[in-house]
Amino acid sequence: MSHVLLLPYGTSGSTYPFIWLGRQLMAGGHRVTLVTAPRYESIARQAGLNFVATGGEELEQMLKAPSLWKLGIGLATAYTHGGRAAKDYVAAAEEAIAQYGPADLLMAPMICFGARVLREKLRIPLVTVHLYPMMIIKAHLPPVVIPPFLWLRRLPLLLRRLILWFPNPLDLFAYPAVRRCCAEHGVTPHSLWKKWWDSPDGVLTLFPDWFAPPQPDWPKNLLQWDFPLEDMAAERPMDEALARFLAEGEKPVLFTAGTGHFHAEAFFSTAAKLVRELGCRAVFITPKTDQVPRDLPAGVFVSAYAPFSRLLPRARAFVHHGGIGTTSQCLAAGLPQFVVPMSLDQPDNADRVKHLGVGLCISQGRFTVERALPLLRRCLEDEKLRESAGEHASRLHDRPSPDVLLDWLEKRMRSTHPSRIPAAHTRDHP
Structure with missing residues (x-):
């Protein structure tokens, strides 16, 4: 040994x-x-x-x-x-x-x-x-x-x-x-x-x-x-309140700036405005929930943590920072992703997502409602993008x-x- x-x-x-x-x-x-x-x-x-x-x-x-x-x-x-x-x-x-x-x-x-x-x-x-x-x-x-x-x-x-x-x-x-x-x-x-x-x-x-x-x-x-695809789902199961929220309505759009981002107020402020424009349900995921605006639209659930292998199959699209763990979980779930890269490995991961045809991306500085809304709508409505995401998910089954x-x-x-x-x-x- x-x-x-x-x-x-x-x-x-x-x-x-x-x-x-x-x-x-x-x-x-x-x-x-x-x-x-x-x-x-x-x-x-x-x-x-x-x-x-x-x-x-x-x-x-x-x-x-x-x-x-x-x-x-x-x-x-x-x-x-x-x-x-x-x-x-x-x-x-x-x-x-x-x-x-x-x-x-x-x-x-x-x-x-x-x-x-x-x-x-x-x-x-x-x-x-x-x-x-x-x-x-x-x-x-x-x-x-x-x-x-x-x-x-x-x-x-x-x-x-x-x-x-x-x-x-x-x-x-x-x-x-x-x-x-x-x-x-x-x-x-x-x-x-x-x-x-x-x-x-x-x-x-x-x-x-x-x-x-x-x-x-x-x-x-x-x-x-x-990809390891490790999210500790067995050790950290989904919160019961989040599970009830998911069961009570249509699939939500997910938003996260990453588990280590402690300065994401602007990201979540734009996310809240996008949800209002779309009139959709959403889940905001951040361990520092004080980054989320207080005046959220109806139908938004804020969670400090969620096991992505359990959550992503129950979502419509994922707006995220482009961390490799989140990116790979989206690929495994066949979920269209909208990447807002900020730093470190994220710009490169976003570039690969775009070239695989499984998602779209926009830089952090350009992540405004006006610029992001049409791209997020494409993630929700573009069948070709969704089909490509599904095809790549099959690669991770074996x-x-x-x-x-x-x-x-x-x-x-x-x-x-x-x-x-x-x-x-x-x-x-x-």
Whole structure:
């Protein structure tokens, strides 16, 4: 039995996929410990995982920062706080090892820089987990990190490679704190962009190839998987009042700005006006319900949480921020989606939704009643769009066997590799 440490960093949409990974690993006979912010302890333990909380307040401070949800600036905010959190993750992971035993594998997103420090210090294999395509920034088909990347795609390949060779803002904002963490633990720091973006031990992507087709310059030691579609429905069932609301009338339109957005007053104000114009029923989903206007039209239900796998089949359309968890649940439900991307991975996810023909999108700055109303009406009335959403939902009905994923992960565990970590990138493509 091997011991795996999972080290997610971010909102529920960034944490639930790691809980899903933990479920798969436990089903395969492995011990799993989740190491992350204290806010996720209860749900992790309900899922049966060991848990060790990180110290510090970097995640909470990041989520409270209005700049997190501003295009471009949000990445700088995330990297800055992610860099500062590195020391907290190292300390918590070492506590997990002391409490639950030596670790045979680390799994973390790129932004959990503490995981890479641990790999170098303790020689524990690390698998970098990319939850969305935006994290694979390569020249062949650059993701839409920011809108100018749409122009980058039109340039010759050699010029794209040259532009992406230049320093990444990641080093500017996160590197100083990561360097201090490295110094405290006797680790030699390297460029986060050029050396530490992907682990040489393995890269796992949790999105299917029809959502993001693999490119020639992706890492060679990469396994592309499917959407986890983990929403903790068993541990957090639908509120009875919401269930009654859904049963009492026509299917509603759903609105959310994401579980981590604490500054979405403008989004919900526009949402309320759209509902009035349409005369439809609606559900507003936000953990901070004080963001919702008080003078809501009749037929609007406000919920702090809802399991999307249960809610979305009972809705007409979903207006949302474009987080990968919400986007994938819409795809699974065959539900037309209207994406209002704000920051981080959301613009790239929105671009993919549009090109798949399963939804429409508009930038946060253009999300006004006048501009959004005709697009939302299309989501509700366009049969071609609804048919396309249904066709893509069928792609998610046949899930790949987790045995392949477990076999790939087990080959990267320290207990199966007496020579510990290879010096260079492995070349064994799964």
